[in-house]
Amino acid sequence: MMAKFAKGLLFGAVVGAASGLLFAPRSGKETRQKFVDELDEWTDLKEDFTDKLDHFKESAQALQVAAEIYIDPFIEGLNRDIENFNFQTEPRIAQINEQIEKIQSELPEMPKEN
Structure with a gap:
């Protein structure tokens, strides 16, 4: 797709430059020399492009x-780190939940506001 666009762009530029040179108010020799100079410049630009x-x-x-070399190992390492993190945090979360339940059971009931 990019190659087609580049070819179209280059073709349009060459046709536009050639048309401008051919219809310019110069003598034939000047126009031909200008055309050759412009063509050389466009050739250089095409080669550079x-x-x-x-x-x-x-x-x-x-x-x-x-x-391909680095992404798969990176993802695998990241997944291992996540698994390790979950392994370490699950017991802590369970302890925190137990403490919350204990605190809630020991707190007196608060009257509900209407």
């Missing part, structure tokens, strides 16, 4: 490889 796109693709592939 292609190089950057290739670099982006390489970076995206490297990121994907790194993600």
